[in-house]
Amino acid sequence: MPGFLNDTPLYAALIQHGRQNPASFHVPGHGQGKGLPPELAGFTGQALYTLDLTELPGLDDLHNPIGPLAGAQNLAAKIYGADKSFFLVNGTTVGIQALITALGQQKKIIVSRNAHRSVLGGLVIAGADPVYILPDTIPHFEIDCGLTSAIVQQALADNPNAAALLVVRPNYYGIADDLEGIAGVAHQSGIPILVDEAHGAHLRFHGGLPEDAMNSGADAAVQSTHKLGGSLGQSSMLHLQGSLMDTDSVTAALRLLQTTSPSYLLMASLDLARYRLALQGSEMMEKVFCLTHSVRERLAGCKNLHILTADCLPGENWSLDSTKLVISVRNLGLTGYQVNELLARRYRVFLEMADFYNVVAFLSLGTTEEDCDRLVAALQDIASREKLPALSRLPAVPLLHKTAMKPRDAWFAPAERVLLGEGRGKISAETVAVYPPGIPVLNPGEVITDEIYEYLLDVRRWGLSCQGPADPTLKTIKVVLE
Numbered sequence: 001m002p003g004f005l006n007d008t009p010l011y012a013a014l015i016q017h018g019r020q021n022p023a024s025f026h027v028p029g030h031g032q033g034k035g036l037p038p039e040l041a042g043f044t045g046q047a048l049y050t051l052d053l054t055e056l057p058g059l060d061d062l063h064n065p066i067g068p069l070a071g072a073q074n075l076a077a078k079i080y081g082a083d084k085s086f087f088l089v090n091g092t093t094v095g096i097q098a099l100i101t102a103l104g105q106q107k108k109i110i111v112s113r114n115a116h117r118s119v120l121g122g123l124v125i126a127g128a129d130p131v132y133i134l135p136d137t138i139p140h141f142e143i144d145c146g147l148t149s150a151i152v153q154q155a156l157a158d159n160p161n162a163a164a165l166l167v168v169r170p171n172y173y174g175i176a177d178d179l180e181g182i183a184g185v186a187h188q189s190g191i192p193i194l195v196d197e198a199h200g201a202h203l204r205f206h207g208g209l210p211e212d213a214m215n216s217g218a219d220a221a222v223q224s225t226h227k228l229g230g231s232l233g234q235s236s237m238l239h240l241q242g243s244l245m246d247t248d249s250v251t252a253a254l255r256l257l258q259t260t261s262p263s264y265l266l267m268a269s270l271d272l273a274r275y276r277l278a279l280q281g282s283e284m285m286e287k288v289f290c291l292t293h294s295v296r297e298r299l300a301g302c303k304n305l306h307i308l309t310a311d312c313l314p315g316e317n318w319s320l321d322s323t324k325l326v327i328s329v330r331n332l333g334l335t336g337y338q339v340n341e342l343l344a345r346r347y348r349v350f351l352e353m354a355d356f357y358n359v360v361a362f363l364s365l366g367t368t369e370e371d372c373d374r375l376v377a378a379l380q381d382i383a384s385r386e387k388l389p390a391l392s393r394l395p396a397v398p399l400l401h402k403t404a405m406k407p408r409d410a411w412f413a414p415a416e417r418v419l420l421g422e423g424r425g426k427i428s429a430e431t432v433a434v435y436p437p438g439i440p441v442l443n444p445g446e447v448i449t450d451e452i453y454e455y456l457l458d459v460r461r462w463g464l465s466c467q468g469p470a471d472p473t474l475k476t477i478k479v480v481l482e
């Protein structure tokens with residue numbers, strides 16, 4: 001899109017967004033400053049930039065902390081029950097990649113198939129060999145609901161040389177599986193359990209939320225503090241406990257992967273978010289809880305909307321972060337994408353995400369009562385107006401994967417973009433995932449089998465939104481040159 005040199009398209013879009021008086025139900029959880037620690041929110045105008053500094057005498061060094069950064073990280077470890085915590089300035093993404101790298105090269109890692117795409121980066125960097133295990137799904141919402149100890153036990157028995165188990169918990173929809181049981185199984189085999197806890201920085205501050213990873217026996221957990229802990233975008237934390245993960249290897253991997261110019265503004269926001277959570281975390285989370293409860297109550301009677309509750313989970317070992325509202329709209333006859341678009345365009349209510357059947361709203365520290373009233377009113381209005389035949393069922397995702405190459409080998413192999421039909425039988429060089437359930441049907445190095453090809457044709461016919469491929473319309477697909 002050509003423009004003029006005196007245009008500032010991104011800045012202008014951000015200003016324009018703010019002018020609409022948006023109601024926000026997405027990350028970062030501080031909700032455009034409303035839920036920021038007051039010490040940070042109080043720095044306005046030029047004063048804010050007095051925090052944007054570098055490794056000056058007295059300000060420490062993220063890669064070799066011995067002063068205030070070491071102190072801030074130690075306090076984070078204390079509040080999160082870790083032996084050691086690290087501040088991250090490239091989100092949870094870099095933490096996950098550092099953990100995989102710290103395991104050493106070419107290790108076999110048991111990975112939950114619903115893993116976030118940052119895991120692929122780690123697998124490519126370390127040349128690791130993933131063994132995928134499949135999460136279950138929840139009917140009607142069709143979303144993934146995590147693992148069972150039995151699945152993990154079987155995977156460990158089949159792969160006695162695995163170096164680690166990597167899981168996502170809670171998942172994007174706020175569903176938490178039985179991590180304590182799963183961690184117990186991993187530990188019986190003497191391997192560490194690494195938890196992508198991007199959506200869990202707030203869990204330990206309210207008794208009504210699932211237990212967090214450190215409390216459930218994880219060896220490592222990476223949390224996007226910026227998502228639900230009240231810090232600035234991109235700032236995360238990595239926590240370690242016990243001796244199964246080597247602290248020096250994790251430190252070295254973070255030194256390899258993180259910038260040498262970490263933003264002090266981001267790191268200060270982590271320090272302040274931790275400080276506030278430590279002092280007022282339960283009080284603040286109680287407020288979020290009350291707001292959530294009220295929204296859930298008001299929407300419960302709304303015809304054709306179906307809200308995910310703990311009753312929908314597969315068993316008593318599962319729990320739900322109810323501050324995430326997963327609302328199935330399939331009985332409205334509209335897709336989640338359409339409802340999401342309507343909410344934004346017609347009502348200026350902005351949600352975290354939508355998939356084919358559901359919309360997902362995150363309530364967090366920056367959520368206000370007024371935001372909640374607007375969300376409820378908008379959804380009630382949509383539900384009372386839109387009356388189309390209920391959506392038909394999505395094609396089922398093929399669950400069998402045929403691995404031909406490790407992700408790293410496929411990633412670096414010569415590859416070409418071909419028409420989808422020509423890709424049949426070839427090795428994919430990219431990931432393809434459709435939400436729900438968000439479990440990739442292909443990862444780099446896996447064969448486009450007949451069954452997968454037929455599924456991809458359906459996805460294309462239905463115009464479903466795909467995550468991962470460079471061509472999300474699936475006219476073409478990138479395959480390894482053989």
Ligand SMILES: Cc1ncc(COP(=O)(O)O)c(C=O)c1O
Pocket residue numbers: 090091092093094116118168171172196198199224234236
């Ligand atoms: C489950 C999960 N893991 C990891 C990440 C990556 O986190 P970050 O954006 O902090 O790098 C995300 C981001 O959305 C996520 O949803």
